[in-house]
Amino acid sequence: MNIQNILVIEDDPDIREGVRILMEGENFHVEEAVDGFEGLRKLSADTHLGILDVMMPGISGYKTCEEIRKKSNIPVLFLTAKDKESDKLLGLMSGGDDYLVKPFSYAELLARVKALLRRHLIYDKAGVEKQEQKETEEWIEWKNIRINMRTNIVYLNGSEISLTEIEYKILLLLMKNSGKIFSVQNLYNRR
Structure with missing residues (x-):
């Protein structure tokens, strides 16, 4: 199985490092960015999932997610201290797929990442199969x-x-x- 690439866009170096260590321990490759601008530059066709903070310098996580959606359909998980229902709705409406509030358990983060990647892989595979079927039809x-x-x-x-x-x-x-x-x-x- 190919190694899946996760882009972590988080301005807090301790959280970034913790997420990186956890994900690398599960055989994911992690690319790190300290803000949305750097994250958008590092986003590539090889990126399989994005983990975004909401409150970052320069460009918010919501805006970063909207920009990601213009280029990619990767799953996006918001990882943030903003815990109001309106914040969660903004995250989901900006194109996010899931929302996890800090402080969080690493077990839950890992479970959500794996679930998002699993669903994304299934949908991508189904989309390719549907296109192939369409071409034969x-x-x-x-x-x-x-x-x-x-x-x-x-x-x-x-x-x-x-x-x-x-x-x-x-x-x-x-x-x-x-x-x-x-x-x-x-x-x-x-x-």
């Missing part, structure tokens, strides 16, 4: 005829042929319903 074939249903291009014996819109619709209907018999009236009603 774009084509319909019968003997020496192939139709790309996304582009409406028809190939006969490997060469593209030109059809009118009605001819294309009738051919597609017949190929999708191989073996079914349609009356002229039925064909007319379906076009």
Whole structure:
């Protein structure tokens, strides 16, 4: 299994170090940033999860999360002292996936990180599989005829042929319903 990369954006060096030690102990690679600007510079396609403080110098964690969302769909966990319901709502509405209030237990932090990564991995895998399925569903074939249903291009014996819109619709209907018999009236009603 590939090592997963976690970006910790936290201005408190003690918390940053504690999180890094915990995550590295679980075989995660940790990239650290002291504020949102540095965190955004360090965000890459290899980042799998972000852990953000809310109150940081320069740019808040909420704004940092909004900027992350413009570039990435990685899970974002807010780790902050702000414990009001309105703070939690702001975190989630800015694009965060979870919110953990300081002081926190390292066991709970680790459990939340693993849960976020697990869900993200499943959704990413499902998205790739869905795209692959969509690509295979774009084509319909019968003997020496192939139709790309996304582009409406028809190939006969490997060469593209030109059809009118009605001819294309009738051919597609017949190929999708191989073996079914349609009356002229039925064909007319379906076009």
